[in-house]
Structure formats: C-alpha cells, structure tokens
Amino acid sequence: MAGDAESELVARAQAGDHRAFAALVRQYQDRVFRFILRLTGTRDEAMDLTQETFMKAHQALPGWRPEAQFRTWLFRIAHNAALDVLRRRQHVEFVSFADLPAGAEEHALPDPARQPDERLADRQSVELLERTLRELPAEHREILLLRELEEMSYTEIAATLGIAEGTVKSRIARARSAALAGYQRHTGEHRDE
Amino acid sequence: MNEQSTAMHAPDLPELSAYLDGELDAGERGRVAIHLAACPTCAACLADLQALSAGFRALPEETLGFDLAGVIEGRLAAAPRPASARRRRDWWAGLPVAVGAAASIAAGVFMGSALVTGSVATAPRMAALHVFDTMPPGSLCIGLESCYAKGGVK
Numbered sequence: 001m002a003g004d005a006e007s008e009l010v011a012r013a014q015a016g017d018h019r020a021f022a023a024l025v026r027q028y029q030d031r032v033f034r035f036i037l038r039l040t041g042t043r044d045e046a047m048d049l050t051q052e053t054f055m056k057a058h059q060a061l062p063g064w065r066p067e068a069q070f071r072t073w074l075f076r077i078a079h080n081a082a083l084d085v086l087r088r089r090q091h092v093e094f095v096s097f098a099d100l101p102a103g104a105e106e107h108a109l110p111d112p113a114r115q116p117d118e119r120l121a122d123r124q125s126v127e128l129l130e131r132t133l134r135e136l137p138a139e140h141r142e143i144l145l146l147r148e149l150e151e152m153s154y155t156e157i158a159a160t161l162g163i164a165e166g167t168v169k170s171r172i173a174r175a176r177s178a179a180l181a182g183y184q185r186h187t188g189e190h191r192d193e
Numbered sequence: 194m195n196e197q198s199t200a201m202h203a204p205d206l207p208e209l210s211a212y213l214d215g216e217l218d219a220g221e222r223g224r225v226a227i228h229l230a231a232c233p234t235c236a237a238c239l240a241d242l243q244a245l246s247a248g249f250r251a252l253p254e255e256t257l258g259f260d261l262a263g264v265i266e267g268r269l270a271a272a273p274r275p276a277s278a279r280r281r282r283d284w285w286a287g288l289p290v291a292v293g294a295a296a297s298i299a300a301g302v303f304m305g306s307a308l309v310t311g312s313v314a315t316a317p318r319m320a321a322l323h324v325f326d327t328m329p330p331g332s333l334c335i336g337l338e339s340c341y342a343k344g345g346v347k
Contacts, residue, residue, distance in 0.1 A: 018269045025262040033257040043255075050257060054265050129248045147214065148249035154216050169216065173207040176242055183245070 003069075010070050014061045021061075024070070025054050031150065032078045038145055039082040041134060049085060053078045072159045075150070079142060079160060086138055125187070132182040140175035147172055204238040213242050 006027075012020035032053055037046035057077050064073060133141055146152045146160060154168045161168070211217050212225045229236050 018266050021269065022262040022266040025265050026260070029261040030254070030256045034255050037255055047257065051261060051264065054261065055268065058265070058269060126248075126252060129252060133249075133252075144249065148246055149252070154211075154214070169211050170207050172214070173210040176210055176245060177206055180241055180245055183248075 006070055007066050010061070010064060011066070013058070014064065021058055028071070028074055029054070032074065034149065035075065035142075035145055036078055036082050038133060038149075039079075039138060039142055040085055045085060049078070049081050053081050056081065069156065069159070071150075072152070072156050075146065075152075075160045076162070082142075083138070128183060128186045132179055132186060135182055136175065136178055139171070140178055143168070143171050144175045144179065202232075202234065204235045206238070209235060209239050210242060213239060213246065 006024070009020045009024055013024060029050060033046055033050040036049045036053070037043060040046050040049065053074070057074055060077065064070070133144070136144070143157060143161070146157045152160065154165050154172075157168045157172075158165045163171075208217070208221070208225055212222060212229075217225065229239060
C-alpha cells in the first residue's frame with residue numbers, strides 16, 4: 001500500500017471511520033500475526049495478541065502522527081504486546097555477546113574452509129531453521145524477524161524497538177552470529193564437532 | 194576492516210552484516226567490497242550471512258486464517274466510544290440543546306418581568322366598562338346633572 005494512501009486511511013480511521021481501520025487491519029493482520037507467532041511460539045496466543053494489538057492500535061490512534069510510519073508504529077505495539085506475554089511467561093532472556101561462554105562468539109563465525117555449495121542456503125532445512133529461530137533469545141529473534149521477514153531498514157527497526165540505529169546494527173550482527181552457530185550446532189556442521 | 198589485512202583475522206561481523214543489508218554509506222561499502230575481493234575469510238562469512246538470510250526469507254508464511262478486520266470492526270461498533278472522542282462529540286452535540294434551553298429561560302424571564310412591571314401590565318381603559326354606569330346604554334337621561342357628570346368622566 002502506498003504511503004499516501006495508507007496515511008489517508010489512518011487519518012480516516014482517526015476520524016472514527018471503522019471501515020478505514022478495518023482496511024488497515026486487513027492489510028497487516030497476517031504480518032503482525034506471523035511476527036507475534038514467531039516471537040511467542042503459540043498459535044492461539046498469537047491470534048489473541050494480534051487482535052489485542054489492533055484494538056490497542058485503535059485506542060492509540062489519536063496519538064498517531066502522519067510523520068510516523070504506520071507499519072513501524074503498529075509493529076511497536078505488537079512488539080510490546082508480545083514482550084509483555086513473554087515477560088509474564090518469564091521466557092525473555094536478554095543475552096549479550098559478553099555473556100556467552102568463552103569461545104562461543106568465535107565459534108559463531110562461519111568456517112571459511114567450506115565450499116559455497118556446501119553452505120546453508122544450498123542445504124537449508126526449514127525445520128532446523130525454525131528450531132534455531134525458536135531457540136534464540138527474544139531480543140535476537142525479534143530483530144531478525146523485523147529485518148529478514150519484514151525487511152525493515154535499520155531506521156525502521158530502531159523506531160519499532162525504540163533503540164538507536166547503532167544498536168540495531170550490532171544487535172543484528174550478534175543475532176545472525178547466534179543463529180548461524182545454532183543452525184550449525186543442529187546440523188552438526190560446527191567445525192569443532 | 195582493512196584491505197591490507199587479508200591474512201587470517203576475525204571478520205568484522207557488524208560491518209559485513211550491514212553490508213549485506215545495504216546499510217553502509219557509499220564510502221564504507223566500497224571499502225568493504227575491496228576487502229571482500231581479497232579476503233576469503235570475510236567472503237565466506239558474508240556468504241553464510243547471505244545463506245542465512247535466504248533461509249529465513251524462505252520460511253513458510255503462516256496466516257491468521259480468518260478475516261480479523263471483520264471481527265475488529267464488529268468489536269469497535271459494539272464498544273463505547275473512547276472518552277476523549279465522546280467528550281468532543283458531546284460538546285458539539287449538546288450545543289443546540291444548550292442554546293434552546295437558554296433561549297427558553299430568557300423568554301420566560303422576559304415575559305415574567307413584563308407581567309410584574311408597570312406599563313404593559315396596566316389594564317386598558319375600555320368603554321365597555323360603562324355598562325356599570327348607573328345609566329344603561331341607550332336609556333334616557335334622568336337629569337341634566339347626571340348627563341354632565343357622565344360626560345365629564347370620559
């Protein structure tokens with residue numbers, strides 16, 4: 001949806017037009033659902049949270065300003081809703097690179113000796129990748145989802161998560177490194193194994 | 194990341210990751226590209242990052258499976274309006290009623306005051322009151338004095 005058309009829909013929704021808001025829901029419901037589902041891991045919970053996200057978005061509409069991108073604004077609400085649930089479940093583990101066991105960071109880096117045709121893209125296993133993603137700390141998982149699935153820019157991710165762009169850059173790198181390490185661990189590719 | 198230092202070294206992952214995402218400015222991008230051409234370690238690292246990215250993008254796309262928009266629309270229609278919107282609407286909606294009420298009160302006050310103040314409330318002098326004269330209308334004078342007195346009353 002073009003930015004102008006979307007902004008107009010949001011403006012109409014702000015003025016109380018429920019049909020305009022329904023059009024926005026239709027536009028984003030699957031993307032928000034996927035994001036929340038991969039964060040929380042439970043389909044029923046993700047369905048409830050998706051609905052809650054849109055209801056909260058509707059309540060917060062008076063605070064939306066045209067200079068804010070609707071998608072970023074909406075995903076921020078979804079992110080907060082999902083994190084609340086994860087906190088309640090006490091599943092949020094914010095692990096920094098510094099907290100990883102000695103050598104883990106080094107091991108997370110790829111093995112340059114392998115041939116390109118042996119690499120992950122050529123032998124990807126969806127199931128293992130899903131598992132890898134699930135096992136990542138929420139902080140890493142969400143930033144990868146925003147970047148890889150939503151294809152958000154660093155500026156958009158920064159606005160969605162409420163962090164600095166420099167933090168986005170380093171966190172994405174750490175998340176990718178952790179994902180590679182996890183995937184290699186599952187496939188037995190690790191060079192030390 | 195230095196193009197001269199292509200010997201075994203730890204790749205600068207944030208730089209390579211940002212390079213993959215197209216988030217480096219032109220100068221940085223050129224520098225990393227030159228380094229990648231000469232450094233198999235970093236080239237391999239970038240290839241893994243690219244493969245990982247491709248793998249994530251190939252993950253199955255789950256869908257909600259129903260029209261949430263319809264559900265939300267129904268909930269919004271059933272829910273009371275937000276307090277702020279309600280306040281705004283009430284202010285405008287109540288304006289004609291308030292004006293009408295004020296006008297009614299003002300009219301009532303005006304009419305009430307007219308009744309209790311002098312001029313308007315004074316009873317008009319009417320010729321019909323002469324029916325209470327001692328002499329019925331059309332009767333003959335019983336004497337000159339009474340006729341003169343009646344004429345003098347007028």
